[in-house]
Amino acid sequence: MMTAPEETVLDIRGQVCPSSLLTTLKVLNQNAESLRRGSIRVRVLTDSRDAVVTIPNAALNMGFKAQVEKLPEGHYEVVISHEAD
Amino acid sequence: MTLSVIFVATALLLVGLAAGFILHRSDFCMAGAFRDLFLFRSTFMLRPLLLLVIVAAVLFEIERQIGLVRSPFPFFGAPTLFSLIGGILFGLGMVLSGGCVIGILYKLGGGSRLALIALVGMVLGSGLYAEMHQYVVPLARKLTFTRSITLPQLTGVSPLWWVLGSLLFGGSLLWRWQQSGQLRRTSLVAGYLQPWRAALLLAVLLAVSAAVAGVPFGVTTSYLKWMAWIEQLWFPAHVASLPIYNAQPVQMSLPFAADTLSGGAGPSFDAVALMQFPLIGGIILGAAFSSWRLREWSWHGQVPFSQMMAAFAGGLLMAFGSRLTPGCNVWHLWGGLPIFALQSILFVVGLLPGAWLGGRVVSWIVLGKEMK
Numbered sequence: 001m002m003t004a005p006e007e008t009v010l011d012i013r014g015q016v017c018p019s020s021l022l023t024t025l026k027v028l029n030q031n032a033e034s035l036r037r038g039s040i041r042v043r044v045l046t047d048s049r050d051a052v053v054t055i056p057n058a059a060l061n062m063g064f065k066a067q068v069e070k071l072p073e074g075h076y077e078v079v080i081s082h083e084a085d
Numbered sequence: 086m087t088l089s090v091i092f093v094a095t096a097l098l099l100v101g102l103a104a105g106f107i108l109h110r111s112d113f114c115m116a117g118a119f120r121d122l123f124l125f126r127s128t129f130m131l132r133p134l135l136l137l138v139i140v141a142a143v144l145f146e147i148e149r150q151i152g153l154v155r156s157p158f159p160f161f162g163a164p165t166l167f168s169l170i171g172g173i174l175f176g177l178g179m180v181l182s183g184g185c186v187i188g189i190l191y192k193l194g195g196g197s198r199l200a201l202i203a204l205v206g207m208v209l210g211s212g213l214y215a216e217m218h219q220y221v222v223p224l225a226r227k228l229t230f231t232r233s234i235t236l237p238q239l240t241g242v243s244p245l246w247w248v249l250g251s252l253l254f255g256g257s258l259l260w261r262w263q264q265s266g267q268l269r270r271t272s273l274v275a276g277y278l279q280p281w282r283a284a285l286l287l288a289v290l291l292a293v294s295a296a297v298a299g300v301p302f303g304v305t306t307s308y309l310k311w312m313a314w315i316e317q318l319w320f321p322a323h324v325a326s327l328p329i330y331n332a333q334p335v336q337m338s339l340p341f342a343a344d345t346l347s348g349g350a351g352p353s354f355d356a357v358a359l360m361q362f363p364l365i366g367g368i369i370l371g372a373a374f375s376s377w378r379l380r381e382w383s384w385h386g387q388v389p390f391s392q393m394m395a396a397f398a399g400g401l402l403m404a405f406g407s408r409l410t411p412g413c414n415v416w417h418l419w420g421g422l423p424i425f426a427l428q429s430i431l432f433v434v435g436l437l438p439g440a441w442l443g444g445r446v447v448s449w450i451v452l453g454k455e456m457k
Contacts, residue, residue, distance in 0.1 A: 014388040016183035016192065016199055017117055018124055018444070022451040047383060049195075050112045053272045054125075068273040074381045076274070 005081065006040045013047045013075055020051040025058060028080065035064060041081035045071075052076045089339035090346075094363045096297045100290050101367015102374070104302070107290075108191040109372035110276055111283035115414055116179035116188050119440035124448070129270060132262050133280035134418065139255040140288035142423035145295060146248040154295045156244065156424050157234045159335055160303065160412065164427035166228035167221065167409040172432035175406025175414055176439020180447060182206070182399030186304055186413040189400075190365060194372025196384045199396040206400020211305070212312035213401070214408040215350070218329040221409065236425035247425050275379050291419055298360045299337055301420030305407040307361040309350035317352050324352065335360075391450050399443075406439075 010027050012020045024044055034040040044055060056066035059080045067079045107113070118130035148154040179185040182203035184192050189207070193200035233239035237247055262268045268281040291301045309329065317324045324330055335348040337356035348356025376382040407413045410432050412421065421429025 011387065013383075014198060015392060016197060017114070018120060018180075018447055019183065019392055019451050021125075022448060026452055047196075047381065049109075049272075049274045049277075049381075050114060050117065052274045053112075053270065056273070058125075070275055074379075074383055 098363035102371035105368035105371020110278035124444035137284035144292035168431035171410030172435020176436035178402025180443025191372035203400040210401035210404025313352035
């Protein structure tokens with residue numbers, strides 16, 4: 001039976017590159033197993049325009065899906081997930 | 086004279102506003118360009134940088150041929166060992182700060198608190214360096230490699246040939262990248278400007294700056310100036326006694342005026358203030374306008390303390406690097422490389438190990454023991 005994935009929110013607003021990407025990679029690595037199983041997804045909040053390019057690219061390279069959306073408050077969210085294995 | 090000054094200040098303010106807007110939209114981050122080469126094996130941002138250098142080289146050479154600019158530009162001097170050491174310190178500093186001298190300005194315009202911390206570090210670092218400058222100068226004189234300022238001077242080959250050669254070599258590389266789509270990248274941010282487009286626009290703005298003010302983009306001497314002003318409030322006698330604040334190394338010929346304006350790092354409104362203040366203000370405001378138009382402006386916060394300290398330390402290091410070289414990365418990458426200045430070549434060679442080390446330090450700060 002499929003259950004909705006849990007969501008981990010990573011708020012890195014204010015951080016610039018490369019810290020924003022490194023922090024995200026750290027969380028993705030820590031949760032790689034659960035992400036691959038499809039039991040969680042990671043929602044990254046960032047206001048670094050550069051990170052909106054680098055984070056989805058890094059997530060795709062790791063085999064994950066990444067969806068980018070600009071929120072009404074003016075910052076961006078990148079949702080990183082994986083189809084359940 | 087007054088009209089000339091107003092003309093130059095207005096023109097540079099407009100150049101700064103446009104540059105700030107372009108830098109913000111394209112995230113034309115020079116710290117990232119060098120850092121990501123080592124940290125993520127990404128060479129993407131070095132490609133538009135090469136485009137900028139080559140187009141600026143062509144434009145500066147045209148301006149020189151028609152007598153619009155004097156080349157090499159004022160401020161450029163003979164290369165010393167300190168140009169290389171300055172590059173290393175600067176490379177480390179810009180990666181720790183998350184932005185170079187101009188990167189800090191456009192990020193500050195976008196509301197980054199870290200950028201403000203780095204800027205404070207740069208101003209304070211400039212003041213600290215001022216205390217040692219008198220001991221550095223005789224050493225630098227001893228460690229000078231050659232009296233030539235540029236490669237054309239060193240080799241006796243006209244700048245025209247150097248420009249044509251780099252146009253041929255760099256142009257063919259850029260053509261290949263353009264054909265294989267390596268000059269573009271996908272970005273989902275609002276209002277994104279492709280960095281190769283930004284490179285072309287920035288090269289034109291550099292040429293305008295050179296024509297109007299006699300120099301490409303430079304900002305860091307202003308930080309010495311600000312520090313001199315601050316120190317003067319409490320220690321006027323000390324400021325007056327420091328050689329760095331008394332020297333007037335710049336002679337600027339004003340358009341539509343017969344006389345020249347001199348300037349230096351001292352606490353006064355002189356040629357350096359005229360060349361740099363409008364540009365600094367313009368870049369910050371231009372980036373702020375871009376960010377506000379996209380409804381993205383916010384005074385960012387909630388940054389781990391270790392990252393704030395890194396930004397501050399990076400600012401201090403960039404100040405020392407800029408003063409030892411002398412000149413910041415944008416001065417050398419965008420102004421010095423296009424005229425084949427030897428100082429700039431040494432500085433860029435130094436940036437590489439500096440940026441590599443910076444990447445290691447930032448990884449250690451963020452990832453701690455998990456660092457691979």
